[in-house]
Amino acid sequence: MNKLLPTLLLLLTASATAICQEQPAPSHPLTLTGYGFYDFHYATGDLGGGALMLDWQAAPAFRLGIGAEYASNNRISARLTGEATLLTTSLQQRLTLENSYLWRHFPALNLQEFTGALQIGWHARHLNLHLGLCNRYTAELVQRSNGGSGTIFEPMNVMFAAEGWWNNRLTPQQWNIGLRWSNYNDFIVERVANWFFSAKALYLLPKNTHLYAEVGIHPVGSLNLTASYDGWFLHLGAIRTF
DSSP states (O other): OOTTGGGHHHHHHHHHHHHGGGSOOOSOOEEEEEEEEEEEETTTEEEEEEEEEEEEEEETTEEEEEEEEEETTTEEEEEEEEEEEEEEOTTOOEEEEEEEEEEEEEGGGTEEEEEEEEEEEEEOSSEEEEEEEEEEEEEESSOOTTSOOOEEEEEEEEEEEEEEESSOTTSOOSEEEEEEEESBOSSOBOOTTSOEEEEEEEEEETTTEEEEEEEEEEEOOBTTBOOSOEEEEEEEEEEEEO
16 A cells, blocks of 8 residues: 555644644544444345444544444454544535545455545535545465465545435434435445445434434445446444434
8 A cells, every 4th residue: 555644644633633723622522333234236145244433533623433344254344534624614514634544354255455545525514525545455365375475456546425415414403314426335445437326314312322224236246346236235223422
């Protein structure tokens, strides 16, 4: 992976410290998200699993996130994210810079994959937009018998996401529904031509807890090797803010 990417989290932390001095402290610094999922591929079968993510508002303009996913015997994933708020408008719209790292292990294939990404984001009342670049390194865990390293390096890939919501996401709402179009989700980054389409729903319970659901379609395949058939997925879980 690009050797410069690991230093960006430190730069984001430093810039966020300077920016946040003029902004109020967050009232809810911790958000815990957990969901189970079912994933069906028309060509390769189905799998199930679960994911857990923790977001910490470390400073008024800096968020740090960690997460992990387990998907049957197909993959194990972990993610680290840092997001700095570069600009906040009078309408509470935000311009952000996000640096993220994703590690995935495929036990059946004896492979692991590392992805580093940098994205610009725009967060408004009804619309979230993200655009960025990532690079990916895939390697066999054990060296091949013929002496080859069995590695693949993808130096550049575009990441994008467009997400629209019915109700204002900047203020508490009893319920909300949204649509998302992207080439990635929490623990998968596809090539730019392989898209995810999904519908999302939130329902507010007492004590700052939301029920969460998402259903959508996505490309088929492992390690971004796709066929001409799509699959579909379902996420069900909860989001708790402390």
